[in-house]
Amino acid sequence: MYHGDKDFALDSSTLLDMGVAIFLVLLNKICSRLGISKFIESYLLWKLPLEKYGLKPEHPFVEDYASCQMAIMPENFFNEVEKGKILFKKASKWWFCNEGIEFEDNTKVEADLVILATGFDGKKK
Numbered sequence: 001m002y003h004g005d006k007d008f009a010l011d012s013s014t015l016l017d018m019g020v021a022i023f024l025v026l027l028n029k030i031c032s033r034l035g036i037s038k039f040i041e042s043y044l045l046w047k048l049p050l051e052k053y054g055l056k057p058e059h060p061f062v063e064d065y066a067s068c069q070m071a072i073m074p075e076n077f078f079n080e081v082e083k084g085k086i087l088f089k090k091a092s093k094w095w096f097c098n099e100g101i102e103f104e105d106n107t108k109v110e111a112d113l114v115i116l117a118t119g120f121d122g123k124k125k
Helices: 012-047 061-066 077-082
Strands: 094-096 100-103 108-110
Touching (some): 012 061
Antiparallel strands (some): 094 100, 100 108
């Protein structure tokens, strides 16, 4: 190779060492991000009853971090769920009625407050 006024040669072992170094740096970045994400995901699934209430995302948690879709829950949130004060219901069709909400399967839920989650996909914003 020619560089400026100086000739220098890179032998195959030097190129191989440089390639290995670049590979290791990239592998470290990928693994550390995925490793941290998996650790946080495991901790949250252990600490919070997300699976019990059908709240565990179907995708890896790292996608939520990347699209800024992390939720913050009030203190004692799941204690109120256990008491039955907060209910979760997935439904594609529902409507308000005098008592609260009625669903397409004809079940009714008495409600003072209704919070709608639209399923917004932050990754496509």
